Amino acid sequence: MSTYIETNCVAKVNRDSWYRQRANTELDTGKRKWLRKYSRRLLRIWLQRQTPLGVTPVYIGQIEKDLARFYDDPLKRRFVETTYY
DSSP states (O other), X not given: OHHHHHHHHHHXXXXXXXXXXXXXXXXXXXXXXXXXXXXXXXXXXXXXXXXXXXXXXXXXXHHHHHHHHHHTSHHHHHHHHHHTO
């Protein structure tokens, strides 16, 4: 009887962790797409306004780091989405 319970509990835990991992992967994919979209928009706006100075494409990494912090905060995320539509 205990072997049956242990086997089913392990199978359930593995199945639950697989669903959690899949949900996290989908969230990460959505977050990655959002970061890419808005970092490119910010860079494009910057390049249009600061043409004489120019900006290195490496700067997009810094933009993505900043936006990643904003993604988890609903108010800041909405601000970015409405400002850089």
